[in-house]
Amino acid sequence: MNGRRAGTSYIAVCGPDQASETVAAQAEAVGRALAHAGAVVVCGGLGGAMEADAAGAEAEGGMVVGLLPGTDRAAANPHLSVALPTGMGEMRNALLVRAADAVIAIAGEVGTLSEIALALKAGKPVVGLGTWKLMRADGRHADEIVRATTPEEAVASALRLATDRQAT
Amino acid sequence: MNGRRAGTSYIAVCGPDQASETVAAQAEAVGRALAHAGAVVVCGGLGGAMEADAAGAEAEGGMVVGLLPGTDRAAANPHLSVALPTGMGEMRNALLVRAADAVIAIAGEVGTLSEIALALKAGKPVVGLGTWKLMRADGRHADEIVRATTPEEAVASALRLATDRQAT
Amino acid sequence: MNGRRAGTSYIAVCGPDQASETVAAQAEAVGRALAHAGAVVVCGGLGGAMEADAAGAEAEGGMVVGLLPGTDRAAANPHLSVALPTGMGEMRNALLVRAADAVIAIAGEVGTLSEIALALKAGKPVVGLGTWKLMRADGRHADEIVRATTPEEAVASALRLATDRQAT
């Protein structure tokens, strides 16, 4: 139960609040694999991909924390271990990133893009699964997102990068 | 495990990061009684009273969330179920209040006072155990803190007030 | 115009959003005296004492910044030099304190109390004008608020304490 035991990684899973079947299935598989590996899942706590990853983690008996944008806990999806209203609106995306050792971005709209950017700014690893492609104007760096093609690959990369980061 | 099940109350426990033996014993008893009642304990995640209430909740197999002021999870005490770095400094006191249905304030310094005030501002019940006494200049209202004299009484009051609030 | 010139103090003025005539007159006099002394006034941007201090500062041609709790700039009072919606609700009280070198608390309800507490926690001087009286349970420290009896005395104390703090 104790999330602080040595070696526990916290992984933020970011994705759209309205998810296609494919994206929802990916998010659920990500949540499931993270919980299976003993990681704490941190998400936005609402519907769509956030609900799917929480359901996956719950099915494996994992710990899932939802950081809600509003002030009402009743907005949370029913699969969270802990639902925390922040009242910060989209500013809570920065909290999600702070709480995590690495971020997995699945598909996603502009909210997910903000989480990708805030994570890269904070020097935290970002693994992308069918998500945004980013190009700087000057072409110097194309993109710092680590790409994965399956949920299992995304989870393996995120856990490895989170551990590497904690070790430094 | 699922903190969202109907009836789960979230109670913030606030107290000093340097606690006397008496205050630490009170905080531990509060954490223990909250966990025994099935409540989620939310605290500041550091030492002193925050560590004591987390230890009490952990001993009862409860769920304890620590919202850390800094960005480093390693600052957390070892009794938390989930440790979330916020990087917001004392601004995270407002987050603690938002995450909770009621607040128990134990003894306390000015940080605890800010949590009391933010909770009262948000209309959330505050139960005090040997904590601040507040007087408005005009004497209109003396003090909205519900006083308790034992940890058990504080927990019973907080859970009752939290349930009343959720019911409205 | 440049608020960064050496020696400029930023003073947060805190007070109720529904002010009696006496409190409004005090707030206006505080705003006026701060602007006259060249200080930047920071306030919550809404009505009552916040509007009165802004009006006083504006009348002296001073700079007044309003940090609004909501996301709509239209909620601001009409006397601000700059109105910044934060969308943080009462969490913005912590921002007010961070922006300031010292705090003047006038009368006030629980919102003002939170600003007093957050300022004391951050080690920033607090000057009180007919505001809260605070007593710790153990009687060790009665109260760290510097008391003033007139707006002019409050401003003089706040500016002196802000300068002392900047000098260290």
Place this chain on the structure above:
Amino acid sequence: MNGRRAGTSYIAVCGPDQASETVAAQAEAVGRALAHAGAVVVCGGLGGAMEADAAGAEAEGGMVVGLLPGTDRAAANPHLSVALPTGMGEMRNALLVRAADAVIAIAGEVGTLSEIALALKAGKPVVGLGTWKLMRADGRHADEIVRATTPEEAVASALRLATDRQAT
């Protein structure tokens, strides 16, 4: 002086803290044109593009607000009308966006990308001047950034879009 008068637009100018000569010149021209048009400039308050846009606005006698990531006002560049330490780190990027009616993104690194994304999420117009190109994985929407090729064009677009938004 009063930033609240009807018609005043607040424009956030975002760009890298280490700017090439070209980017610095663009940022300065943007700040100058915004101030000339009577807009309030909101920026991150530090060096590079943030300093250049502030210098441009100052040269035109404009109002420039800097929202600093740290807690120390001394980190501000010397061209700000008002320098507000937030202590929120990169979370202050969300504050910048909230304070603005439209955002101009110049070149930029991942911090600027986060501001673009948070603005798009909040439904605020974003004008880009040699900045990121964004592609969703599914190719549905390429990019919601309004592109400009000169500082003057960027300012004209931002002011028009900000006014349109306020009118709705």
